[in-house]
Amino acid sequence: MSADLSRMRMSRAVVPQPLRAWLGVVVGLAVLVVAAFGVGHAGDGEPGGAEGRLWRAVNGAQGPGRSVAHALDFWGEPAGAAALLAVVVAACLLLRQPRAAVFAVVATAAPVVATKLLKPVVGRTIYGDNLSYPSGHTAFFTAVALVAGLLVSGRLGLGRAAGALLVGILALAAGAAMGWAQVALGAHYPTDVLGGWCVALAVVPATGWLVDGAADRLAGRTPGRTAAPSSDQPPARTGNHPPANQPPAHTPARPANETTDETAAQATSEAITETANAPAGEAPDGPAGASTRVDR
Template sequence: MTGRSAPAVLPRSLRAWLGPIAAPAALLVGVLGVLYAGRSEPGRVDRWIIQPTADSVRPPWRRVALALDFLGEPAGSAMLVVAIVAGCLLLRRPRAAVLVVAGAAMTVGTATLLKHLVGRTIHGDGNLSYPSGHTAFFTALALVAALLATGRLGLGRTAGTSLVLAAALVGGAAMGWAQVALGAHYPTDVLGGWCTALAVIPPTAWLVDRTADRLADAGRRELR
């Protein structure tokens, strides 16, 4: 019998920390969206960051950026999700496998919806850029992996929260660097994508746990 015996994807020790983090992250996504709605040029922060980096990455680092970018494309992201889901199932973490799929879908779906609502473009070619879907996706997977590791290692509130935030920072920074270096996004697009994942994954993880617990309760009642 599974149900409550299955490890939660959002450990109780982290709920009090990640919930409050999700709220300001969502607020920042909205604020940036309002500031850059309908615009196509870089903002002041973008110009300060982008001038020394854009179009200046040369091999071998350009190949690294292209490899990271591929992991955010449909084929690369599908391969990555399948690999992580398989790992979750091998570790007997079915809820984590569900969160990988649901979290990635919710994060990318939210980023796509925001792109059409905000309408920010880059290079004047009509490509919607805010927030960065690549960054949101990669950060989301980093968060899920860190949550799985936290539960697997039995980390407490401080250590678990530190691991989750560090993973989000590293994952988001890596993909964000690649997107800016390749000229695909402005830095503020990247920040918006990073915050989108921070805003979406904690409530999605909570929903996965709550749904699984309810299904387990219903199954036990039927067996009585």
Template sequence: MTGRRPVSAVLPPSLRAWFGLLAGVAALVVVVIGVLYADDSTPGAVDRWIFPPTSDSVRPPWRHVALVTDSLGEPVGAATLIVVAVAACLLLRCPRAAVLVVAGVGVTVVTATLLKSPVGRTIHGDNLSYPSGHTAFLTALALVVALPATGRLGLGRTGGMSLVLAAALAAGAAMGWAQVALGAHYSTDVLGGWCTALAVVPATAWLVDRAADRIADRRAERTADAGRRERR
């Protein structure tokens, strides 16, 4: 076995236990909200208290801000952000982080999409709304960028957790506000999307690290075997 550089891990070892716990709590929140609002088509008390989700009362210039933010979760905007993130990872020679960008965001979006039908919550007719895929997407993107950054920056447990959670909160709040302000989702849909990303991305990052470490170990073993054969 070869020594591994903690800096290469997309889920730094110092954060694994904490994010494992966070992912479990987030998954529980997703399930609880989904059960509470299953097959519902009206805003709950929390939704009405935070913002009337069907009023679409945001006016320019904030409506323009909301529309631009919303576009980041649409196919063209999302694809552009992913390509930029992957290109940045490759330029920084972080192939493992590039894999996490694609896998972490992809699995999060697929998970959010698959949850919509079983929950069956709707808005504006038959539009499935729980959880918010746009919120899940942008939160996941923030997480897959921030998690590897903590290792490269050499941040400790406190600094790393603060950076990752701040990035996730900022991205989730921005997209969540846009979705509720435009009447596309209830506020609890947004919370469900945010928690979906928090549940999925750490688990995906751990799997990416495991797979990459195994590949690295096999390469090292083959190199060592070749070296021994040459010395014979």
């Protein structure tokens, strides 16, 4: 597990640094739009004015257009969403980016959960008692596009302008395609899909910041790289340095004359020992060429 956390820590951040400030502005604006539409359409039924005319013009598409709408709608249904998410996660794992894989799962699930929580709070209905605001299909499909845009931007090392352009185009295309499909099939009103699109814009970047922060904190507690020695095992010694808990031995300096006297005394002692062990009539050499006489 420690190795997995270390790899997650070393994985590329899911929210590229050049895009953080720009995404902060996007999140703030998206929250305001979701709140404004939610308050404005709380408890509504059929829309009126320009939204009503747009809904009646797009709703009930027939022929090839309806087939395309059904095909797009499939990717927001449980089976299609699971298949689409599996492809994204598999790509992240093949590129050895476990943090990106976690981000893909959390960042696509969180907007869907947010729409389910908001629907009963707003209380807008379509075709009777069916809650409609905001659109969960649009939120999910936009979230997948945002995740892909952020991960590709980070992998290519794009700057703020290029990265923001890539992420913006993908999010706008996905939101517009799924939003049109939902209105064409009569599942949502136009402001429902716009609200779902903004939910994804608000939740996905915030989820990325949380994933990056959590991955860094978890890996910081991992003892993988510089593990401290255990209490029952002494620290390894390097070179001639003493252990950390033992002060270095200190040998006081000795005067030169003391060393000389000690050397002479040792030589004299050795000479006396040789004389005692020598055969009779034979005198050994004394220290430093001096003669040593022993009376018997």
